[in-house]
Amino acid sequence: MEFHEIYLLYRHELDRVERLLDERAHADHVDLAKAGRTLLEAGGKRIRPLFALICGLGEREWSEDVAKIAAALEMIHMATLVHDDVIDRADLRRGKPTVRKSYGNLAAMYTGDYLFARAIQLLAEVDNLEVHRLMARGIVLLCEGEIEQIEDFYNWSQGVMTYLRRIHRKTALLISLSCQLGAMVGGAPEREVAALARFGHAVGMAFQIVDDLLDFTGAAEIVGKPVGGDLRQGNLTLPALLAASRPGFGERLRALVREGMREEEAEEAIRLVVASGALADAERLAERYLEKSRHLLQAVNRETVREQLMGLTSFIIRRQY
Amino acid sequence: MEFHEIYLLYRHELDRVERLLDERAHADHVDLAKAGRTLLEAGGKRIRPLFALICGLGEREWSEDVAKIAAALEMIHMATLVHDDVIDRADLRRGKPTVRKSYGNLAAMYTGDYLFARAIQLLAEVDNLEVHRLMARGIVLLCEGEIEQIEDFYNWSQGVMTYLRRIHRKTALLISLSCQLGAMVGGAPEREVAALARFGHAVGMAFQIVDDLLDFTGAAEIVGKPVGGDLRQGNLTLPALLAASRPGFGERLRALVREGMREEEAEEAIRLVVASGALADAERLAERYLEKSRHLLQAVNRETVREQLMGLTSFIIRRQY
Numbered sequence: 001m002e003f004h005e006i007y008l009l010y011r012h013e014l015d016r017v018e019r020l021l022d023e024r025a026h027a028d029h030v031d032l033a034k035a036g037r038t039l040l041e042a043g044g045k046r047i048r049p050l051f052a053l054i055c056g057l058g059e060r061e062w063s064e065d066v067a068k069i070a071a072a073l074e075m076i077h078m079a080t081l082v083h084d085d086v087i088d089r090a091d092l093r094r095g096k097p098t099v100r101k102s103y104g105n106l107a108a109m110y111t112g113d114y115l116f117a118r119a120i121q122l123l124a125e126v127d128n129l130e131v132h133r134l135m136a137r138g139i140v141l142l143c144e145g146e147i148e149q150i151e152d153f154y155n156w157s158q159g160v161m162t163y164l165r166r167i168h169r170k171t172a173l174l175i176s177l178s179c180q181l182g183a184m185v186g187g188a189p190e191r192e193v194a195a196l197a198r199f200g201h202a203v204g205m206a207f208q209i210v211d212d213l214l215d216f217t218g219a220a221e222i223v224g225k226p227v228g229g230d231l232r233q234g235n236l237t238l239p240a241l242l243a244a245s246r247p248g249f250g251e252r253l254r255a256l257v258r259e260g261m262r263e264e265e266a267e268e269a270i271r272l273v274v275a276s277g278a279l280a281d282a283e284r285l286a287e288r289y290l291e292k293s294r295h296l297l298q299a300v301n302r303e304t305v306r307e308q309l310m311g312l313t314s315f316i317i318r319r320q321y
Numbered sequence: 322m323e324f325h326e327i328y329l330l331y332r333h334e335l336d337r338v339e340r341l342l343d344e345r346a347h348a349d350h351v352d353l354a355k356a357g358r359t360l361l362e363a364g365g366k367r368i369r370p371l372f373a374l375i376c377g378l379g380e381r382e383w384s385e386d387v388a389k390i391a392a393a394l395e396m397i398h399m400a401t402l403v404h405d406d407v408i409d410r411a412d413l414r415r416g417k418p419t420v421r422k423s424y425g426n427l428a429a430m431y432t433g434d435y436l437f438a439r440a441i442q443l444l445a446e447v448d449n450l451e452v453h454r455l456m457a458r459g460i461v462l463l464c465e466g467e468i469e470q471i472e473d474f475y476n477w478s479q480g481v482m483t484y485l486r487r488i489h490r491k492t493a494l495l496i497s498l499s500c501q502l503g504a505m506v507g508g509a510p511e512r513e514v515a516a517l518a519r520f521g522h523a524v525g526m527a528f529q530i531v532d533d534l535l536d537f538t539g540a541a542e543i544v545g546k547p548v549g550g551d552l553r554q555g556n557l558t559l560p561a562l563l564a565a566s567r568p569g570f571g572e573r574l575r576a577l578v579r580e581g582m583r584e585e586e587a588e589e590a591i592r593l594v595v596a597s598g599a600l601a602d603a604e605r606l607a608e609r610y611l612e613k614s615r616h617l618l619q620a621v622n623r624e625t626v627r628e629q630l631m632g633l634t635s636f637i638i639r640r641q642y
Contacts, residue, residue: 083434087427106408106471109430113404113437114464120441121457127450136442143435150427 001311009308010053013067017049020071024122025078025115044094047207048073050312051178055196056186058305065126065185072119072135073178079115080142080174082108087150088233131181138177145169154234156254160241164205171211172204179203179309195299199309202293207316209286212237216273228270231257238285240269242278249276290317322632330629331374334388338370341392345443346399346436365415368528369394371633372499376517377507379626386447386506393456394499396440401463401495403433408471409554452502459498466490475555477575481562485526492532493525500524500630516620520630523614528637530607533558537594549591552578559606561590563599570597611638 007014049070056066084090085098086108092098100108116139123135148166152158179200183193215230216239230237234257236244244250249272256269273279293313297306328335370391377387405411406419407429413419421429437460444456469487473479500521504514536551537560551558555578557565565571570593577590594600614634618627 083430086430105426107468109404109407110464110468110471113433114461114468116434116437117457117460117464121454121461124450124453124457129445129448129450132445132453133442136438136445139438140435140442143431143438147428147431147435150431 001307003311003315006050006054006308006311010050010057013053013057013062013070014046014049016064016067017046017053017070017074020067020122021074024071024118025075044074044078046074047312047316048077048174048178051175051200051203051309052182054182054305054308054312055179055188056182058186058302058308060186063186065128066182068122068126069131069181069185070178072122073174073181075115075119075122076135076139076142077174079112079119080146082112082115084146086112087146088229088235090229126185128185131185134177134181138173141169141173145171145173149235152236154257154259155236156244156257158236158241160238160245163236163238163241167205167208167212168201171208172201175204175207176200189301192300195296199293199296199300202289202296203313203316206286206289206293206313209238209282209289210317213239213279213282213286216270216279228266231269231273232261232266234259238282239273239278242281243273243276246276246278249273286317290314322628324632324636327371327375327629327632327636331371331378334374334378334383334391335367335370337385337388338367338374338391338395341388341443342395345392345439346396365395365399367395368633368637369398369495369499372496372521372524372630373503375503375626375629375633376500376509376521377503377505379507379623379629381507384507386449387503389443389447390452390502390506391499393440393443394495394502396436396443397456397460397463398495400433400436400440401467403429403436405467407433408467409550409556411550447506449506452506455498455502459494462490462494466492466494470556473557475578475580476557477565477578479557479562481559481566484557484559484562488526488529488533489522492529493522496525496528497521510622513621516617520614520617520621523610523617524634524637527607527610527614527634530559530603530610531638534560534600534603534607537591537600549587552590552594553582553587555580559603560594560599563602564594564597567597567599570594570599607638611635 052066052070052073056063056069081093082099085093085100086105089100090098091101098108099111103111123132145166145168148162149170152162152166176197177200180193180197183196188196212230215237216228218227231240236257240253240257244253253269253272256265256272261269290313294310297309300306300309373387373391373394377384377390402414403420406414406421407426410421411419412422419429420432424432444453466487466489469483470491473483473487497518498521501514501518504517509517533551536558537549539548552561557578561574561578565574574590574593577586577593582590611634615631618630621627621630
């Protein structure tokens with residue numbers, strides 16, 4: 001099943017989520033309202049809401065709670081993006097100026113806080129304490145992941161395991177929660193909820209690895225940010241770490257990528273990562289996670305749901321390249 | 322009842338709250354752990370936990386849930402302080418270097434996020450959805466209050482009402498929630514819970530007005546930050562707004578306090594506020610809130626609880642000056 005078909009199939013549900021985002025992320029304060037508006041209009045693929053909707057609704061009847069979970073997850077995601085952009089000093093996201101670029105770091109900090117708070121408020125409308133517990137734990141780990149990312153900037157002594165742990169917290173967890181909480185609130189059987197949590201994790205890992213690959217391979221005008229941006233700011237992702245483990249590349253990369261490196265050094269480093277063949281290895285790891293996710297779907301009884309989830313997952317790994 | 326007596330009376334409960342803070346704000350990450358440690362050691366008067374403990378326990382039996390509420394409220398308070406210091410570019414708090422001074426603005430942003438997340442996680446252990454709803458709403462308003470404060474920097478067209486609305490959100494709400502949620506989780510009758518919520522609001526308003534007064538009257542070594550710090554950074558508090566409404570003072574203050582003012586101008590402005598007699602007026606307003614809070618306590622049946630709450634409240638308004 002293709003992405004646009006899934007999108008069409010869930011258009012009413014997604015529309016409800018958009019309206020929830022619009023209503024609930026709304027603020028009376030001018031700057032905040034403008035920043036929120038900028039964020040909403042910048043859009044995004046609404047991957048997390050879609051996973052929640054598919055896992056939570058599938059062929060079941062409409063549940064407003066699933067829509068609330070979907071919107072809350074997207075708001076938490078948006079909040080982390082806004083704070084991320086402060087950390088990364090990012091000027092562009094999805095080809096548009098970031099909140100911090102348009103309104104400054106302080107406004108971005110509070111826009112993020114506000115979105116977090118609004119997400120938690122929306123979640124509090126769902127009568128399920130287990131949802132709160134899982135989400136709260138998720139947010140804690142998400143924060144830890146963000147902090148690890150800062151601590152690991154330019155840290156060449158980290159291995160691939162450190163990277164995997166970081167992206168688990170930074171990305172996979174929220175996608176896993178989208179599937180798990182969607183299924184839970186939608187009333188799926190326990191065994192399916194557990195399988196969907198693991199499915200979401202595997203998809204999320206693949207998703208982040210692909211995202212990190214795109215940073216090396218994607219054209220700036222498609223990805224909406226400059227190529228090699230991660231490496232330029234010392235964020236050592238899978239391609240860089242795999243390249244560094246190859247004889248003849250590690251030493252040169254370590255010598256080039258350090259705080260205060262010059263533009264020519266950054267470009268040389270990006271060329272080295274590409275030349276090392278690490279991109280193909282990274283892609284293979286993403287595919288392994290994807291296969292694992294497909295395997296986990298066998299625990300889901302409804303065939304249409306399996307097809308939709310596989311369609312969405314394939315789209316994620318295929319996008320842009 | 323004196324503050325130290327209340328403190329002694331609740332020493333075991335406060336100790337439990339300290340241990341919860343210590344356990345739950347704990348992080349594996351070096352920087353985060355250090356920042357959290359710095360914050361915990363900087364202490365604070367634990368006003369919010371005390372209100373929650375008195376309202377929630379009083380003469381009732383021990384409830385771990387009340388301790389969790391108390392600790393969560395303090396963590397949320399700490400999170401806002403850390404983010405506040407980023408906004409205010411503050412180097413000192415309670416006479417000690419702030420997180421942002423010691424570890425940088427980015428680490429401070431994430432320390433705040435992390436504390437927020439941990440607070441929500443702790444709250445999620447309490448089986449009461451109404452608590453989550455009230456707290457979530459409170460956090461949203463708290464964020465809005467912080468943003469209003471930024472928007473209102475150097476804004477001389479704001480009146481006292483704007484100030485009161487801002488401090489309601491920024492301060493009074495969390496103290497109100499401490500009383501309300503403590504009482505609710507502790508099993509107080511509904512009428513008492515409602516009265517304690519309003520009591521906490523009145524106390525919180527008085528508390529913030531006194532805090533803003535101290536910024537003009539307190540010696541730097543007691544308050545732990547330079548005198549007139551609010552005015553220096555364009556944060557127009559009650560004394561400044563009241564002074565500006567007095568004939569002969571308004572125009573001069575408006576001319577002096579603007580972005581990029583010089584040190585002599587700031588000092589002149591502080592002298593003007595003091596000379597205007599506005600401090601006594603601000604003090605009177607704080608006392609009116611205090612009286613209102615005492616009046617609201619009549620709805621509380623237990624005399625010892627009333628005495629303890631009055632003692633704590635008097636301490637708040639009398640401290641340091």
